[in-house]
Amino acid sequence: MDNLKNSNDMRSIKKYVMFTLIVGLGSILPTLQAQSDLQISKAFDQYGERKGVVMVELTDEMLNGYDFSLFKSLTIKDNPSAAEFIRKCLLRDEVGAKKVKQVVTNGVPTSIYLQLPRKGKLYRLILFNEIFTPEHKLTLIYIESKNDTEDVLKLILKKK
Amino acid sequence: MIINMKYKLNFPDADRLIEKYYDGLTTSAEEKQLKDFLLQRDLPEQYRPEQAIFGYFTHKNEKPSFRIPDSIRWVGVAAAIGLILLGPQLFVSGNQSDYAYIDGIKVSDIGEVKSRAMASLGDISHSRDEVQESFKSINDNDLIEQQLDMFSAVEK
Numbered sequence: 001m002d003n004l005k006n007s008n009d010m011r012s013i014k015k016y017v018m019f020t021l022i023v024g025l026g027s028i029l030p031t032l033q034a035q036s037d038l039q040i041s042k043a044f045d046q047y048g049e050r051k052g053v054v055m056v057e058l059t060d061e062m063l064n065g066y067d068f069s070l071f072k073s074l075t076i077k078d079n080p081s082a083a084e085f086i087r088k089c090l091l092r093d094e095v096g097a098k099k100v101k102q103v104v105t106n107g108v109p110t111s112i113y114l115q116l117p118r119k120g121k122l123y124r125l126i127l128f129n130e131i132f133t134p135e136h137k138l139t140l141i142y143i144e145s146k147n148d149t150e151d152v153l154k155l156i157l158k159k160k
Numbered sequence: 161m162i163i164n165m166k167y168k169l170n171f172p173d174a175d176r177l178i179e180k181y182y183d184g185l186t187t188s189a190e191e192k193q194l195k196d197f198l199l200q201r202d203l204p205e206q207y208r209p210e211q212a213i214f215g216y217f218t219h220k221n222e223k224p225s226f227r228i229p230d231s232i233r234w235v236g237v238a239a240a241i242g243l244i245l246l247g248p249q250l251f252v253s254g255n256q257s258d259y260a261y262i263d264g265i266k267v268s269d270i271g272e273v274k275s276r277a278m279a280s281l282g283d284i285s286h287s288r289d290e291v292q293e294s295f296k297s298i299n300d301n302d303l304i305e306q307q308l309d310m311f312s313a314v315e316k
Contacts, residue, residue, distance in 0.1 A: 048261055055261040056277045066281075073280035127284045139283040157285055 038116075039089035040126060043140060044074055046085070052077050066155060069122055070144035075137065083130050083138045090114065090128055097126075100153065115149045123149040127156070169197040171204075178210055 048055035058071040076082045090112055103111035110131075116124035127141040145152050169177070177194045180186045186194065198207060198214040228236075260267045260276045267273060 049264045051263045053261070053263070054276055054280070056273055056280060057257060057259055058273060058277055059257040061258065061274070061277075071277055073277060075276075075280050075283065129284050131283075137283070139280050141280055141284060156281055 038126075038142070039092040040086065040140060040142060043082070043086045043089050044072060044142075047074060047076055047079075047082050052079065066145075066152065067147055068143055068145050068152075070142070072142040074140040076140075077135060077137050079138075080136065083136075086128060086138065086140055090126065093126060113153065115153075119144070121146060123147065123152070125149045125152060168200060169193060174198075174207070181210075 044055060047053050054073075054075040056071070056073045058068065060069055061071065087109060090109075093116070094112075094114060096117055098115040100113040100115050101111065102109050102113075110129070112126070112128040114126040114128075116126060118124065122144045123146070125141075125143040125145070127143070128139070130136075130138040143149075143152060174194065174197050177186060177190055177197075181191065181194060194210075195214045197203075198211045203211065258268070258270055258273050260273045262276070267276075
């Protein structure tokens with residue numbers, strides 16, 4: 001009976017520890033992995049820390065009126081193969097997303113705006129743009145916001 | 161006599177008390193006496209069953225049981241709730257996750273990071289102008305007329 005009591009105690013400790021771990025991880029993981037389900041996360045991983053690249057990550061920041069839960073951007077200069085890679089990633093991420101805008105130049109999409117399905121309370125948006133003059137430059141932006149993506153997009157496009 | 165010196169009770173007396181115990185006739189003093197006798201080490205094999213019975217009770221009284229105090233439980237629950245509410249902020253947000261990599265060099269200065277973020281947003285909003293410009297050129301009457309002239313020249 002004594003052993004039984006001790007084993008019950010151990011069980012309650014295990015339950016208690018498991019509960020704390022599950023609750024803890026459950027609260028952290030969704031925030032950590034909101035973007036990792038997307039192919040473009042590979043572009044951030046692959047090119048983010050290279051020369052000729054600017055990668056930005058901001059969390060819960062107000063950016064001149066923009067209220068973003070997560071903001072990630074990648075600006076790459078003179079790297080057509082990176083543009084090709086990102087376009088392939090976007091093709092995959094387009095599945096289930098709403099294409100707000102696409103500009104095709106010489107048969108190649110150079111501007112793509114994607115409204116992704118919501119993840120929890122967060123609206124998600126991918127913006128991609130490629131220019132060739134005065135220099136080859138591509139910009140990839142991933143945004144998570146509590147505000148509707150259409151409002152976010154309007155705000156971005158309104159500002160210069 | 162040797163037995164009496166070594167053990168707290170001699171065997172015949174112990175046997176008598178055990179018999180009395182099973183008959184339910186022992187007093188509490190006798191039970192205590194019997195218990196003290198049975199808890200001794202190196203008793204003959206024949207006392208094992210009784211040792212088990214009394215050993216169990218002693219074991220129960222002496223072995224400390226481990227139990228999480230209620231106060232610690234509540235502190236744990238409060239910590240878990242705190243983790244739910246503050247976890248994402250503690251582990252993900254805050255200045256730790258505000259950074260930029262410029263040519264492979266990490267920059268944590270928030271002013272610089274924000275300025276880079278705004279620059280990339282500027283690239284996107286600038287693209288809107290390009291699109292509008294391209295629409296303008298498509299709608300440009302002069303351009304259309306020029307193109308039609310080209311076709312009419314071919315016909316002539």
